[in-house]
Amino acid sequence: MSHIEMHRSHRVGWLRAAVLGANDGIVSTASLIIGVAAASTTHNSIILAGVAGLVAGAMSMAAGEYVSVSSQADTESADLAIEKKSLEEDIEFEKKELAEIYEARGVEPLLARQVAEQLMEHDALGAHARDEIGISETGNARPIQAALSSAGTFTIGAALPLVVAWAVPLHLLIILVALFSLILLALLGALAARAGGASMMIGAIRVAFWGSLAMAITAGVGSVFGVVA
Structure with missing residues (x-):
């Protein structure tokens, strides 16, 4: 009977962005709605604020992720260009460098040299990208x-x-929006933890705690400004 291991590291990139986006969408919009509602404004004004928050937040998330991940991609490309030039100029030094990496991980010197040579014959840049720089195919910036x-x-x-x-x-708006949002946040945290192979309970509690804190603070701010106004 064959043994198949299910690894989840390939999900890290898109899972992080997806969870971050959904979590921010629920927390920021629910907090905004609750804050505006606590200021004793009209129903239409609350909905308008929520829609504006949704549009602005979605664009902000897209722009922020694109800039952040693009910077990562630029750094990776620059590192690969440096490594490619080094491979062209001194292939023997690069073989020695890669072999030393394997030796540091516990491989015997002779075997480490053989592994380095064989891997570099197959894909020299790929071998150094993975084992020297730390760039893997599953972790490439997109x-x-x-x-x-x-x-x-x-x-x-x-x-x-x-x-x-x-x-x-x-x-009933404040209490129902808060309750519904906390339930969604707990479910989101649990699902994200399950997809990543972590504890669903811890994931749910962690996300719900910070979400409730954000909504409570925003409600307090809304109440204060509502009284002042």
């Missing part, structure tokens, strides 16, 4: 993917408390 994933999941996350705010009466 700016467009990260931007679209963040913007899309932010929009979905933000739309959920917004729909609740639109559907419920004004006097």
Whole structure:
């Protein structure tokens, strides 16, 4: 009977962007809605603020992820260019360098040299990218993917408390939006933890705690400014 291991590291890139987008969408929009509602404004003003927050937040998430991951991609490209030039100028030094990396990991010197030579015959740049620089195929920066994933999941996350705010009466809006958002955050945290192979309970509690803190603080600010106004 064959033994198959299920690894999850290949999910890290898109999972991080997706979870971050959905989490921010729920927390920021729910907090905004609750803050505006706590300031004793009209139902229409609350919905308008929520829609504005959704659009602005989605664009901000997309731009932020694109710039961040693009910077990572630029750094990786620059490192690969340096390594490619070094391979062209002194291949023997690069073989020795790669062999020393394997020796440091516990491989015997002779075997380490053989492994380095064989890997470099197959793909010299790829071998050094993985083992010297730390760039792997599963971890390659993908700016467009990260931007679209963040913007899309932010929009979905933000739309959920917004729909609740639109559907419920004004006097129940704060409590129902907060309750519904906390349930969604707990589910999101649990699902993200399960996808990453971590504890679902810890993931749910962690996300719900910070979400509730954000909503409570925003509600307090809204109440203060509502009284002042």
